[in-house]
Amino acid sequence: MPSAPFVLPAIILAGVLILSGIAKLRAPRESADAFVALRLPPALARLGAPRLLPYAELVLAAALLLAPGSAYLPAAVLALALFLAYLAIIARAVRFPEPVTCACFGRLGLGTVSGVTVVRNAVLVAVAVLALVDAAVHDHGVGQRLAEFTGAQWTWVALAGLAALVAGLIVHRPGTKTGSAGREALDGDELEYLRQPIPYGLVERPDKSSVALRALAADRARLLVFLSLGCGPCLRVIEFLPDFVAANPEVGVHAVLHSATAVESIPEWMDYLLDPDGTLAATFAVPTPAAVLLGADGLLAGGPVIGEPAVREFLDDIAAELSGAREATPELLSGR
Numbered sequence: 001m002p003s004a005p006f007v008l009p010a011i012i013l014a015g016v017l018i019l020s021g022i023a024k025l026r027a028p029r030e031s032a033d034a035f036v037a038l039r040l041p042p043a044l045a046r047l048g049a050p051r052l053l054p055y056a057e058l059v060l061a062a063a064l065l066l067a068p069g070s071a072y073l074p075a076a077v078l079a080l081a082l083f084l085a086y087l088a089i090i091a092r093a094v095r096f097p098e099p100v101t102c103a104c105f106g107r108l109g110l111g112t113v114s115g116v117t118v119v120r121n122a123v124l125v126a127v128a129v130l131a132l133v134d135a136a137v138h139d140h141g142v143g144q145r146l147a148e149f150t151g152a153q154w155t156w157v158a159l160a161g162l163a164a165l166v167a168g169l170i171v172h173r174p175g176t177k178t179g180s181a182g183r184e185a186l187d188g189d190e191l192e193y194l195r196q197p198i199p200y201g202l203v204e205r206p207d208k209s210s211v212a213l214r215a216l217a218a219d220r221a222r223l224l225v226f227l228s229l230g231c232g233p234c235l236r237v238i239e240f241l242p243d244f245v246a247a248n249p250e251v252g253v254h255a256v257l258h259s260a261t262a263v264e265s266i267p268e269w270m271d272y273l274l275d276p277d278g279t280l281a282a283t284f285a286v287p288t289p290a291a292v293l294l295g296a297d298g299l300l301a302g303g304p305v306i307g308e309p310a311v312r313e314f315l316d317d318i319a320a321e322l323s324g325a326r327e328a329t330p331e332l333l334s335g336r
Contacts, residue, residue, distance in 0.1 A: 024054035033232025
């Protein structure tokens with residue numbers, strides 16, 4: 001008589017792989033960005049790994065559930081190898097000098113890689129080991145044994161599924177809306193943007209000297225763009241920043257980086273500041289990429305906005321507002 005608990009590791013792994021595969025298919029850009037953020041070899045992207053990975057996960061999930069007899073063992077071996085690779089990648093990423101955002105489960109898994117992420121992946125490796133042991137000692141695959149289950153054994157599976165559902169509901173965090181606060185700040189027809197004083201905070205210049213935010217914006221408006229050089233969306237923001245900088249000399253534009261350890265990766269045109277402890281990012285409660293506009297009058301002039309689309313729209317709105325101001329009062333145009 002088949003024993004219900006022993007099929008649960010393979011079912012858990014299959015569920016994780018199905019969730020991961022579907023989430024990656026629904027968010028292909030975020031999944032591709034994860035390869036950049038995790039600093040995986042560029043050759044993998046050129047070979048189409050970000051596009052193929054979700055299909056591989058779904059096929060492996062089907063094999064864990066449906067493979068008959070001896071075919072179950074190779075599927076379990078592949079699952080263990082995959083989750084070991086995921087664990088090694090995350091353990092390596094958590095030691096990077098800059099925080100890493102990983103879309104391990106598409107948009108569902110967007111978050112900063114941390115020790116908790118390592119523990120999660122280690123638990124999945126442990127589950128994969130249990131599935132491998134199950135495959136090694138049983139002659140029948142998961143699907144074959146499920147077909148022989150009695151009501152009492154199905155109760156085991158149902159209770160395990162209920163436990164997983166309850167755990168998911170407990171840890172679920174609603175997504176935050178990253179709409180364009182910048183547009184509200186610049187368009188009078190939108191909701192009125194309530195301007196707040198520029199918060200107290202310090203940033204470091206490349207020479208390690210510190211400057212207060214209010215002092216930084218004392219002479220003119222300053223646009224702070226929070227970036228990470230290992231973040232796919234951030235790299236796309238970096239691509240369109242030079243045009244904005246060239247077209248809008250009235251605003252001082254500064255990239256805010258967590259560290260300058262990879263100085264060779266910082267573009268020569270980029271006027272950057274450092275937020276080594278992440279204090280400024282925490283003050284504005286923003287990940288990367290994000291942007292906020294400091295007014296020369298000591299008040300926030302727009303933002304913060306979060307995410308590549310919102311940052312792009314924010315910059316477009318600022319440029320449109322400045323263009324209108326130039327046409328109305330050309331004498332306001334000033335160089336750097």
